[in-house]
Amino acid sequence: MKRTQPGFTLVELLVVITIIGILMGLLIPAVNSAREVARRNQCATNIKNLGLAAVQHEVTKGELPGYIKKFGYFAGGNDPSDLYNPNAPAHVKVGGFGVPILPWLDAQATYEHWTDDRYPVINLGAANSVGTTQAVGTGNAGAGFHLLAAPSLAIFQCPSNPEDLEYGKNSYIMNNGMSWVANPSTAVAFQAPSQTKANGVGVANYVGVAPSTQWYNTGPKLTLDDLKDGQGFTAIYAENVQAMPWYMPGFVNALSPQGSNIPDLVPDVTNAADLTFAEMNPGIDPTTSNAPYWPGNMLAAQFTSGWVWHYEDPDYLALRNNGITSPTGVQPQPVKAIHLINGRGDGPGGDIFVEQMNIGNCLDLARPSAAHVEGVNVAFADGATRFVTEGIDYRVYQAIMTPRGKSSNVPWAEFVLTDQLGD
DSSP states (O other), rough: OOOOOOOHHHHHHHHHHHHHHHHHHHHHHHHHHHHHHHHHHHHHHHHHHHHHHHHHHHHHHSSSSSSSSEEEESEEETTTOOOSSSSOOOOOEOOTTTTTGGGTTTHHHHHHHHHHHOOSSOOOTTBBBBTTSSSSSTSSSTTBBTTTTTTOGGGGGOSSSOOOOOSSSOEEEEEEEEEEEEEGGGGGHHHHHGGGGTSSHHHHHHHOOTTTTTTOOOOOOGGGGGGGGGGGGEEEEETTTTTTTTOEEEEEEEESBBEEEEBBBBOOTTTTTOHHHHHHHHHTTTTTTOOOSSOOGGHHHHHEOOOOOOOOOTTTTHHHHOHHHHHOSSSOOOOOOGGSSTTTOOOOGGSSOOOOTTTTTHHOSSSSSOSSSSSEEEETTTTTTEETTOOOOOHHHHHHSSSSSSOOOOSOOOOOOOSSSSS
């Protein structure tokens, strides 16, 4: 009698393979989802540490950090940190929002490179400087900075963010309050209220040296006690996939001479200790009433590494009918979609993972965005971190940005934030 050999039939093998394929199809999304949850949690930890660093800055320095600040002056000449090209030009050391909080982010050595006058923060064309490919799509903004002053630090990077930057990688932005570019004809007048204690947390601590008709203003010292709406209701940091490097003050490029043929961070010989107005905004005459309204180079820092609120409201028509206007007489405007959380531009090129920040769109892209699903991580002044969904009302958006809502310049100052953010 013929015995059959034990084994599997072709049909049985196909059934087993099919089952394995189905199980893999079910498991892979779950694994990817778990990975994203882990990345989002790491991002929340990063931004929480940024918020705690800002609180420590306030405890130590007596004020919350600003978004642009002068950290000293390099007189030019020998760079003790560069063995191969030790000479660097004289320059004012002006840094962005991330520099003031470095000591509380385990980056003391980088902070000392900014604050010790022995060291330069730019190194024009030297081997030890950031290359000309630093920030794609921004006219090489950030190029020419010293590598030791502009490293990529993990604390500034969300693991979910598809980072395009080569140096100074950054996924986070500061609450810089009211956008002062509300209308080309009123930009000058708007910059002053944008710096008040009621309208935001981040202010400009340095604006250079302007003529007697200075129209850019530094902000006041803001402490935790000034957050009258409550520390748990006042945001300090959020995410933005299009944020510029953490060290960069606006669209500064140390390699490229601007209108006056003076590199942005290199002072002229008649004013060796500070930047002049022309060096900050080449070609702009601050004495004229029709001065260009875009912030030039350095003062774009409010938008390149910050988020702002605009003079917009979901019920703008009712506010107009009640005669409500801005400090300069501008009527409330409808809320632009691009100004919302995860707001995007028009067409395929406006996708948040495609569009790149530049001097022409930085105003609109100064809003929270993230690679997470339907929201962003936000750090508040009480040390808490919340995941804020992209569907929140714009009045809630304005409320978490204004330390004193009823004293602020938001269109509807009577709005009170209670439990709209959820758990």
